[in-house]
Amino acid sequence: MAQEIERRFLLKTDAWRGLAEGEWLKQGYLSVERERTVRVRIKGEQAWLTLKSNISNVSRHEFEYPVPxxxxxxxxxxxxxxxxxxxxxxxxxxxxxxxxxxxxxDNAGLVLAEVELGSEDETYVRPDWLGEEVTEDPRYTNSHLSQHPWPTWSKA
Incomplete structure (x- = not known):
């Protein structure tokens, strides 16, 4: 069974820029429930159908299949x-x-960083450009952002 364990962060500086080239991704959601998410993703000439289900705030079951x-x-x-x-x-x-x-x-201006881990308690070195951890804030999931774009959030 596939499992995804990741931590998510806001960024406090642009010091990460220039460390790697970027790839364009476009993904759409067929289901965006917290318990289960179904999406299709396109990256270049490749595409996948992905199914996720919640285990904890950090871990999810994840199954990904290539599609034409x-x-x-x-x-x-x-x-x-x-x-x-x-x-x-x-x-x-x-x-x-x-x-x-x-x-x-719709989410222009938002920048997030993620790191995938082998276990929920795995240690990792935080780069200096990381800001606040938002792993446990479900608003920062891509599925939530697809329904509630970041610029529309109340900043109060």
């Missing part, structure tokens, strides 16, 4: 009113891969 690009494009256009567009920068650092996501479209 034309199918993914049709699914996005016909079945996914909730879409997230972002540029992902994969930065190897201190034995981990940090994924910095720069959001565009």
């Amino acid at each position: 690009l034309a199918d993914a494009e049709t699914i996005l256009a016909a079945m996914c009113p909730m879409v997230v567009e972002k540029k992902r920068h994969r930065i190897p650092l201190n034995g981990h891969i940090w994924e910095v996501d720069e959001f565009f479209g």
Whole structure:
């Protein structure tokens, strides 16, 4: 069984810029319930269907399957009113891969970093450019952002 364990952070500086080239991702959601999420993702000429279910605030079951690009494009256009567009920068650092996501479209201006871990208690070195951890704040999940874009949140 596949499991994803990750921690998510806001960024406090732009010091990460230039450490890695980014790749454009577009993903749409067919289901965005906390207990289960179903999405289609396109990256370049590749596409996947992903199913996730919640285990804890840090861990999820995750199953990902390649799908034909034309199918993914049709699914996005016909079945996914909730879409997230972002540029992902994969930065190897201190034995981990940090994924910095720069959001565009409805979530323009938001930048998040994630690190995937082998266990919930695995230690990792925090880069200096990390800010507040938001792992346990469900508003920062891509599925939530697809329904409730970050710029519309009350900043009070």
